[in-house]
Amino acid sequence: MSQNESNLNFVVMPVGFLQCNCTVVVDKASKKALVFDPGGHVDQIIKAAKDAGADEIVSIYCTHAHSDHIMGVGELKDKTGATVYMCERDLDLWKKVDEQCRKFGLPTDFKKVDPDEFIAEGDKTSIGNAKVLHTPGHSPGSVSFYFEEAGVVIVGDVLFRHSIGRTDLWGGNQSTLFKSIREKIFTLPANTEVVTGHGPFTTVGDEINGNPFL
Numbered sequence: 001m002s003q004n005e006s007n008l009n010f011v012v013m014p015v016g017f018l019q020c021n022c023t024v025v026v027d028k029a030s031k032k033a034l035v036f037d038p039g040g041h042v043d044q045i046i047k048a049a050k051d052a053g054a055d056e057i058v059s060i061y062c063t064h065a066h067s068d069h070i071m072g073v074g075e076l077k078d079k080t081g082a083t084v085y086m087c088e089r090d091l092d093l094w095k096k097v098d099e100q101c102r103k104f105g106l107p108t109d110f111k112k113v114d115p116d117e118f119i120a121e122g123d124k125t126s127i128g129n130a131k132v133l134h135t136p137g138h139s140p141g142s143v144s145f146y147f148e149e150a151g152v153v154i155v156g157d158v159l160f161r162h163s164i165g166r167t168d169l170w171g172g173n174q175s176t177l178f179k180s181i182r183e184k185i186f187t188l189p190a191n192t193e194v195v196t197g198h199g200p201f202t203t204v205g206d207e208i209n210g211n212p213f214l
Helices: 043-052 071-079 087-095 097-103 174-185 204-210
Strands: 008-015 022-027 032-035 056-061 081-086 133-134 143-147 152-156 193-196
Touching: 008 043, 008 204, 022 043, 022 193, 032 043, 056 143, 056 193, 071 193, 133 174, 174 204
Parallel strands: 032 056, 056 081, 152 193
Antiparallel strands: 008 022, 022 032, 133 143, 143 152
């Protein structure tokens, strides 16, 4: 993704069996990092954080609790001691991760942990001061993270480039998803860069003008 003049470095890399976009955010001053959606390839995530200037990964944030986005959480926490954050409304999905994996033919022999803390609308990340936006629809506890200074929003599987998240999975609801996108994402500045859960990045303006589903 494009780098900006903020005090943060952003690195996005596809990880895991379903190639979810994992985002590493490094504070240039403190050299501490956040990781969003570590779905696998944990050693590569740790290396990416170090290469981006981090001495330490302090927090793990989950946009939602579908298995492809959380399969590396336990291993990453074990190797870094980072605090794990998620929205409590996805806790049932979190606890049923093995059931999710079996449905998609994914392995279940990965390290599992409980979340350390729950996050909700209006909370801020431990680094970068990103605002938590509750954006349900793809799942009940889907959240997005808006880094206002950097002009970046991490949306998980709520929105994709010229597409939207599935609503036929556990807890999905199409009308709720549309409401989340229109009221929480499309109200951000048009030039805000959108880091999606899979595939290429986009911008708020591009999706307002060109998303055929909305």
